[in-house]
């Protein structure tokens with residue numbers, strides 16, 4: 511069995527919980543209150559900025575020029591594809607640049623990105639691909655499941671369309687293939703560590719929906 515398949519099996523329950531989360535279901539049927547999607551977007555803008563840094567560390571740590579080149583291209587992909595989607599939504603939801611700049615990430619967004627940055631700083635390219643892969647792959651599977659669904663909220667429909675396309679499938683497959691290639695070249699201990707990164711990122715993907723749905727914030731002490 512390919513390493514990627516072993517990892518996919520290990521997170522099956524966690525990913526099913528993401529598919530069934532009321533945030534995702536609310537996107538599909540259009541009933542998700544926009545205030546919750548707004549909270550998601552603000553946290554996701556922070557998340558994506560950190561995600562790009564993690565991908566860039568992958569480019570820096572690659573030992574092969576072709577991997578450096580592709581990881582750097584993926585940084586640009588995050589900027590172009592993800593942030594343009596965001597800018598479009600932010601405008602429509604009345605999120606200003608000032609609000610974005612002043613926004614402090616919620617505990618889960620902070621913890622998830624801290625997890626990725628810790629792994630990226632300490633690890634090699636294999637650790638980095640393992641820690642970022644659930645972001646690609648889970649969103650692809652959500653996009654796939656929601657194909658054919660017509661959400662009554664146009665913003666949610668655009669979000670669904672963005673993750674169902676062919677361009678996205680190719681990006682995901684490229685990272686899955688990179689994971690499998692590296693997995694064949696490293697030790698069993700390396701693979702075990704990579705698997706843990708993948709599982710923890712999957713937990714955080716679930717918690718990210720929950721964070722947005724519950725409008726999670728830091729405690730206020732008075």
Ligand SMILES: Cc1ncc(C[n+]2csc(CCO)c2C)c(N)n1
Pocket residue numbers: 554557558561587588591592644645646649715718
């Ligand atoms: C919490 C969270 N997880 C995953 C994604 C999706 N995503 C982020 S970067 C990237 C790869 C380049 O497009 C993908 C698919 C998101 N937006 N927010």
